[in-house]
Amino acid sequence: MKRGVLCIFILIALASCRDDEVIRGPLQPFSLEWPAHFPPPPLRADNPLTEQGVVLGKKLFFDPILSSDRTQSCASCHHQPDGFTDRKNALSRGVLGQLGTRNSMPLFNLLLHNNGFFWDGRSVKLREQALLPIQDHLEMNENLPNVVSKLNDIRTYRLMFDAAFGNKEITSERIGLALEQYMYSLVSGDSKFDRVQRGLDTFSISEKKGQILFNTEFNPSSGIKGADCFHCHGDINFTNNEYLNNGLDSVFADKGRALVTGRVNDEGKFKVPSLRNVEVTGPYMHDGRMKTLEEVVEHYNSGIRFSSTLDPNMHTIRQGLQLTASEKRDLVNFLKTLTDQTYLNNPKYR
Ligand code: HEC
Numbered sequence: 359m360k361r362g363v364l365c366i367f368i369l370i371a372l373a374s375c376r377d378d379e380v381i382r383g384p385l386q387p388f389s390l391e392w393p394a395h396f397p398p399p400p401l402r403a404d405n406p407l408t409e410q411g412v413v414l415g416k417k418l419f420f421d422p423i424l425s426s427d428r429t430q431s432c433a434s435c436h437h438q439p440d441g442f443t444d445r446k447n448a449l450s451r452g453v454l455g456q457l458g459t460r461n462s463m464p465l466f467n468l469l470l471h472n473n474g475f476f477w478d479g480r481s482v483k484l485r486e487q488a489l490l491p492i493q494d495h496l497e498m499n500e501n502l503p504n505v506v507s508k509l510n511d512i513r514t515y516r517l518m519f520d521a522a523f524g525n526k527e528i529t530s531e532r533i534g535l536a537l538e539q540y541m542y543s544l545v546s547g548d549s550k551f552d553r554v555q556r557g558l559d560t561f562s563i564s565e566k567k568g569q570i571l572f573n574t575e576f577n578p579s580s581g582i583k584g585a586d587c588f589h590c591h592g593d594i595n596f597t598n599n600e601y602l603n604n605g606l607d608s609v610f611a612d613k614g615r616a617l618v619t620g621r622v623n624d625e626g627k628f629k630v631p632s633l634r635n636v637e638v639t640g641p642y643m644h645d646g647r648m649k650t651l652e653e654v655v656e657h658y659n660s661g662i663r664f665s666s667t668l669d670p671n672m673h674t675i676r677q678g679l680q681l682t683a684s685e686k687r688d689l690v691n692f693l694k695t696l697t698d699q700t701y702l703n704n705p706k707y708r
């Protein structure tokens with residue numbers, strides 16, 4: 359009888375020591391689901407994606423322990439159903455309810471971002487970027503030594519850092535590397551647009567007209583209508599990865615890229631965002647000033663504001679694109695073909 363009780367006690371003790379989240383054994387390369395019609399993924403040789411690293415990064419991303427009062431995780435401002443951005447807030451709110459100055463950014467295909475992170479590009483590497491929201495007073499308002507010590511108190515984390523990095527040491531550098539691995543694993547390449555590219559689907563007449571407008575130069579003398587979007591949003595990831603001024607303001611409340619470079623010439627320039635999943639990533643622009651895609655299209659159609667740093671591709675449309683109501687609808691319908699339900703619902707990302 360006594361022996362039976364002891365056995366049960368040991369079994370319970372063993373069960374409570376089992377950590378389902380910990381992947382044991384040698385490092386396993388992460389199987390990245392990368393679309394065949396994309397250029398090959400520019401993987402980072404100094405931080406190879408592993409199953410152990412990605413799963414640790416995911417746990418960190420969703421864990422409010424990274425914030426000072428344990429109420430806010432990365433996912434609080436980056437929700438998967440919104441393309442990992444924040445539909446609720448035009449400007450982000452931090453742990454203490456503090457209002458930030460910018461709109462949260464979507465997270466996917468970050469491997470293709472070769473020119474910095476944030477609206478102003480102030481982070482060159484994703485692993486460095488990942489540590490900034492933790493320390494930002496307007497966001498998670500925590501410091502790195504505290505985060506390291508909080509994580510060190512948790513056995514599962516010690517085991518997961520061991521599994522991902524070869525020993526139990528938890529450092530802020532490793533936190534950055536794990537978050538980088540997880541964020542690089544988020545891939546979007548299965549929208550209707552992609553399926554049309556691969557010959558698996560066809561556009562409606564309106565979507566096709568929208569695509570042509572999107573990819574056609576504005577040149578009224580040619581007699582062909584064009585909305586000129588492709589100059590900046592034309593690559594496979596719908597961004598040229600540059601910092602440009604798309605004519606939102608003539609006086610800049612937020613100086614954008616110039617805050618990083620110190621050059622007057624960069625005032626009012628912001629990262630050209632990818633338009634993939636744009637249907638769900640609103641509100642739009644660096645300060646979330648526009649609520650709908652219709653408003654965005656109307657901005658390009660008739661709302662461009664002049665300034666000395668306005669992109670030359672915008673000069674051509676200063677008089678307005680002169681799109682008809684149905685052409686504006688076509689453009690919006692094309693943008694909606696970039697919504698990727700596979701990515702938005704991928705259970706591996708949560
Ligand atoms: C309080 C809301 C908030 C929290 C919490 C937050 N973010 Fe963000 N995130 C933002 C905002 C706002 C921006 C744009 C900031 C800017 O440009 O200055 C951003 C930008 C980013 C970008 C840049 C994307 C790009 O395309 O350049 C990445 C990556 C990112 N966040 C990852 C994270 C990670 C990782 C965490 C957790 C450690 C996190 N965020 C926590 C609001 C938040």
Ligand code: HEC
Pocket residue numbers: 572585586587588589590591601602603604606627628629630631632633636639641642643644645651654655658669671672689
């Ligand atoms: C000169 C380059 C340029 C051209 C041309 C251009 N854009 Fe943009 N676009 C940008 C930049 C830069 C931003 C971000 C601006 C900001 O937030 O300050 C942006 C933002 C957007 C956004 C908001 C995305 C988000 O996540 O907030 C949409 C939608 C958009 N553009 C669609 C279009 C469409 C449609 C066209 C063609 C009618 C177009 N763009 C033409 C540079 C350009």
